[in-house]
Amino acid sequence: MPPDQAQVAEARRLRAAIAETLDEAGFVLPGSVTRREMRCGRPDCRCHDDPPRLHGPYWSWTRKVRAKTVTKLLSEEQLEDYTAWIDASRKVHELLRALEALSVGVVEADPRRRS
Ligand SMILES: [Zn+2]
Numbered sequence: 001m002p003p004d005q006a007q008v009a010e011a012r013r014l015r016a017a018i019a020e021t022l023d024e025a026g027f028v029l030p031g032s033v034t035r036r037e038m039r040c041g042r043p044d045c046r047c048h049d050d051p052p053r054l055h056g057p058y059w060s061w062t063r064k065v066r067a068k069t070v071t072k073l074l075s076e077e078q079l080e081d082y083t084a085w086i087d088a089s090r091k092v093h094e095l096l097r098a099l100e101a102l103s104v105g106v107v108e109a110d111p112r113r114r115s
Contacts, residue, residue, distance in 0.1 A: 003106045014099040018092055025088030031063025033079060033086060061086075 003011065022028070037054035039047040046053040059074040061082070074082065 001106075001110045001112070007102060007106055010102055011099060014095050014102070018095045018099070021088050021091050021095070025084050027085045028089035028092060029061075029063075029082055029085035030089055031061055031086065032090075033059050033061050033074065033083065036060050 035056075036058045037056040038058065039045075039052065040055060042048075047055055059076070059079045060071050061074050062069055062071045064070070
């Protein structure tokens with residue numbers, strides 16, 4: 001049973017959104033960025049005051065490489081350059097998962113079987 005009209009239209013919409021996202025960003029970066037403020041090892045430093053005045057903020061980009069977490073600190077300028085790439089990657093993966101779910105639905109509804 002072929003995909004119905006609504007499924008074809010939805011698949012077209014998802015493919016276009018994926019293409020548009022990739023074209024806009026140009027690159028895609030896996031992982032996520034978190035903001036960190038840190039204490040250093042010097043006991044007399046301001047970061048050990050009460051209240052503490054921590055170092056940073058630092059932006060730490062984290063991704064998985066062969067099931068291991070890899071972290072790299074980014075400057076404010078790098079953050080500005082690369083945030084769109086990270087957002088694009090997340091969005092494309094979401095759209096791709098939606099397209100996969102739609103495709104699975106088509107196959108699951110297909111009554112044909114080998115006899
Ligand atoms: Zn310190």
